[in-house]
Amino acid sequence: MVTTKSASKQDTKIALLETGMDIMLEKGYTNTGIQEILTALRVPKGSFYHYFDSKENYAAEIIKHYDQAYSANLIRTLRNPKETPVQRLRSYCQTSKENLEMRQCSKGCLIGNLSQEMSDQSELLRTELSTVITKWRDMFTSCIEEGQSVGEIRKSASAESLAEFFLSGWSGAVMRAKTLKNSEPMQTFIDLMFEQVMKP
Amino acid sequence: MVTTKSASKQDTKIALLETGMDIMLEKGYTNTGIQEILTALRVPKGSFYHYFDSKENYAAEIIKHYDQAYSANLIRTLRNPKETPVQRLRSYCQTSKENLEMRQCSKGCLIGNLSQEMSDQSELLRTELSTVITKWRDMFTSCIEEGQSVGEIRKSASAESLAEFFLSGWSGAVMRAKTLKNSEPMQTFIDLMFEQVMKP
Numbered sequence: 515m516v517t518t519k520s521a522s523k524q525d526t527k528i529a530l531l532e533t534g535m536d537i538m539l540e541k542g543y544t545n546t547g548i549q550e551i552l553t554a555l556r557v558p559k560g561s562f563y564h565y566f567d568s569k570e571n572y573a574a575e576i577i578k579h580y581d582q583a584y585s586a587n588l589i590r591t592l593r594n595p596k597e598t599p600v601q602r603l604r605s606y607c608q609t610s611k612e613n614l615e616m617r618q619c620s621k622g623c624l625i626g627n628l629s630q631e632m633s634d635q636s637e638l639l640r641t642e643l644s645t646v647i648t649k650w651r652d653m654f655t656s657c658i659e660e661g662q663s664v665g666e667i668r669k670s671a672s673a674e675s676l677a678e679f680f681l682s683g684w685s686g687a688v689m690r691a692k693t694l695k696n697s698e699p700m701q702t703f704i705d706l707m708f709e710q711v712m713k714p
Numbered sequence: 715m716v717t718t719k720s721a722s723k724q725d726t727k728i729a730l731l732e733t734g735m736d737i738m739l740e741k742g743y744t745n746t747g748i749q750e751i752l753t754a755l756r757v758p759k760g761s762f763y764h765y766f767d768s769k770e771n772y773a774a775e776i777i778k779h780y781d782q783a784y785s786a787n788l789i790r791t792l793r794n795p796k797e798t799p800v801q802r803l804r805s806y807c808q809t810s811k812e813n814l815e816m817r818q819c820s821k822g823c824l825i826g827n828l829s830q831e832m833s834d835q836s837e838l839l840r841t842e843l844s845t846v847i848t849k850w851r852d853m854f855t856s857c858i859e860e861g862q863s864v865g866e867i868r869k870s871a872s873a874e875s876l877a878e879f880f881l882s883g884w885s886g887a888v889m890r891a892k893t894l895k896n897s898e899p900m901q902t903f904i905d906l907m908f909e910q911v912m913k914p
Binding site: 540541542544545620621622626627629630631633634635640643644647648668670671675676678679681682683684685686687689690692693694695698699702703705706707709710711 | 742827833835840843848870876879881884885906907910
């Protein structure tokens with residue numbers, strides 16, 4: 515009984531994180547109402563505050579939860595032994611582009627969205643976002659380093675700079691695609707990044 | 715008397731736009747309260763609704779107002795006859811980077827911020843933002859075209875693609891600088907964009 519009860523508590527917490535993540539991805543932090551999430555899940559307010567001290571703390575946990583799934587996916591993509599490092603980077607872009615197109619260029623990336631919205635509003639969230647951004651950049655750096663070592667990627671810039679440039683360009687392209695409701699900025703990024711920047 | 719009265723009405727509208735612009739740049743759309751602006755300016759609610767139908771309409775006018783000043787500045791920078799096209803693009807980046815550093819990497823660009831926050835929330839604002847983004851891109855395209863024609867910028871990519879890539883990368887770098895509270899992503903963008911992408 516104890517096991518079942520704690521499993522169900524864990525389920526409630528995860529359901530709160532998942533639903534909050536979906537709504538925050540669509541509406542941003544400020545536009546997300548806790549009550550709306552509680553109503554959707556039929557969870558009483560008291561339970562929510564049992565798991566999370568505040569909306570800010572809830573959002574920080576959502577960022578961690580989003581990062582968990584995203585990082586697992588990044589590891590699969592960027593370390594895929596069946597592809598070369600450049601092929602892996604291209605797969606990442608292609609899959610992300612298709613995902614955004616499937617959603618009619620809406621939503622984008624929770625980390626990018628909250629970065630833009632909350633970096634000046636919450637030091638707690640900014641710190642969490644910063645940690646995730648740095649962690650992802652390091653994963654891209656490793657993949658680019660591997661590409662440099664096998665001669666697939668130019669060596670005239672450091673792997674870390676190329677990764678930073680890659681992620682700046684990509685997040686900007688996603689943002690522009692969301693606004694233009696057209697994935698062309700992402701395709702332009704892919705074309706120029708791989709043909710002009712990465713090529714040795 | 716009529717002239718004075720209408721001049722003062724115009725002043726009130728501009729004061730509302732300027733103050734709204736400052737607050738929205740810092741806090742975003744949703745976090746900006748109309749009442750806070752009215753209190754700061756000692757403007758009655760009725761006057762506000764005389765000028766603007768709604769908060770959404772007010773934000774659309776703020777975007778236009780921001781664009782007016784920004785575009786005038788872009789024209790001065792990107793058509794400066796005392797500099798070559800590449801020098802002008804570098805001046806744009808350098809000035810923007812110094813501005814962000816002066817503000818401890820906060821605020822960023824209103825168009826970027828609202829794009830990320832509001833593209834999925836308001837079709838009116840998305841359309842306004844889209845218009846501004848396209849207009850700015852066209853200004854960068856002209857400058858890059860000029861750089862290509864004088865042999866300063868590579869011709870293996872179209873000026874329009876390079877402009878799109880430039881602005882995606884730059885807006886992403888600004889966003890990352892805001893989150894990391896460090897302008898390094900902007901410097902990395904400048905270094906790689908000019909050395910690896912633009913160079914013929």
